[in-house]
Amino acid sequence: MGKHAELDVGLVVAGYGRHYVVETPEGRRLNCHPRGKKSDCVVGDRVRWQPAGSNAGGEGVIEKIEPRRNLLYRQDEWRTKSFAANLDQLLVLVAAEPVFSESQLSRSLIAAEHARIPACLVLNKVDLPQADAARARLAPYRAMGYEMLELALKARPDESRERLSPRLEGRSTLVLGPSGTGKSTLINLMVPEARAQVGEVSQALNSGRHTTTATQWYWLDAERTTGLIDSPGFQEFGLRQVEAAQLPAYMPDLREYAGQCRFYNCTHLHEPGCGVRAAVEAGAISPSRYRIYGEIYAQLTQPAY
Ligand SMILES: Nc1nc2c(ncn2[C@@H]2O[C@H](COP(=O)(O)OP(=O)(O)O)[C@@H](O)[C@H]2O)c(=O)[nH]1
Ligand SMILES: [Mg+2]
Ligand SMILES: [Zn+2]
Structure with a gap:
């Protein structure tokens, strides 16, 4: 048994600077700082x-992070x-x-594949006339095996x-996407007491002011088996x-032919x-995917400094 085995376990449900909100197995949320x-x-x-x-x-002190099953991250030259x-x-x-950026x-x-995390695509706002164009741009992704949900x-x-519920049930899901796509709408729709959960986090952070934490974990059910994680937008995805x-x-589309x-x-x-x-010439890989491959490849083979 490890040195920390007798300590309480908890789940990090929000982070704000060096403050973390840790949830106990009983559902209590408290403000924690990492040791060191x-x-x-x-x-x-x-x-x-x-x-x-x-x-x-x-308040608590985080002594140890348990080994991770996976970690989704982005990385550029600096951080x-x-x-x-x-x-x-x-x-x-x-x-x-x-209009979304295919890049x-x-x-x-690619980051999800690298981290071995399954990904599902959601096309939102299919009530709008621009939906057909978006669908056409997503066709290659569907063809390469990604599941896609159409939502409004x-x-x-x-x-x-x-449509969404069975997809989320019993799992921990990170919602990622550029701003304006409907992430907040999704959270508010799926988490009836989203505001209350945000409130609990603010309270645990002891801030009084209404903090928008960068990333937050929400429970969809009282039994706390289905988790939804809201993430902030990002500019560059290194x-x-x-x-x-x-x-x-x-x-996946390139992988099929690289051999x-x-x-x-x-x-x-x-x-x-x-x-x-x-x-690509035979039309089995879309020209835009091949172009994106070339761009990322060029970036990755550039010296860092
Ligand atoms: N037409 C349409 N607009 C939507 C739909 N879902 C969300 N929106 C709108 O898209 C805008 C951005 O939504 P929001 O949830 O704030 O996106 P976020 O920036 O990703 O959090 C808001 O004005 C929403 O009302 C939809 O199904 N159809
Ligand atoms: Mg939002
Ligand atoms: Zn080749």
Whole structure:
């Protein structure tokens, strides 16, 4: 047994700077600080904690982070930004409007593949006339095996909830997507007492002011078996954690043809007898996906400094 085995366990349900809100197995939420200077907890972490000082006062110290099943993060030359840990799946939200960036979408999916987290696509606002164009742009993703849910979270809430519920039940799901796609609408629809849960977190953080925490965990059910994690928007999605030569392994459409290249170390950029480029020419890989591959590959092979 480890040194910390006798300590209480908890789930990190929100983080704000060096403050974390840890939820006990009984459902109590308390403000915790990590021991020492490092603060590398993320939402979804299971931690060992103990009351801070002699007078607990509803505060705790995080002594140890339990080993993670997985961790979704992005990484550029300078830093690593974690989204959440111990996820069952990722829900990648795009909408009929605003027009989504296929590059951002692909990057999210590559990070998920790299972290071995299954991803499901959601196309929201299908009530809008722009839905057909969005559907067409998503067709390659569907063809490469991603599941896709079509929703109108605001326009048709009941139907959307019915479609989404079985997908979420009993799992921990991170909701990722650019702003304006309907993430808040989704949380408010699926978590009836979302505001109350945000309130509990603010209270645990002892802030008084209404803090919008960067990332927050919500429970959908009283039994606390279904978790939904709201994440903040992001600008750049760096993929420095991926080795350039491994990139096709995380892109299901390229992966299918990468084994057919003449050279085992083919970069799929200019070599003769390339199975990937043959598939692009034959229309089996979409030109935009091949372009995105080239862009990310170029980034990953650039020296960092
Ligand atoms: N037409 C339409 N608009 C929606 C739908 N769902 C959300 N919206 C709108 O999209 C905008 C952005 O939604 P919001 O949930 O704030 O997105 P977030 O930035 O991802 O949190 C809001 O004005 C919503 O009312 C939908 O199903 N149809
Ligand atoms: Mg929002
Ligand atoms: Zn090749």
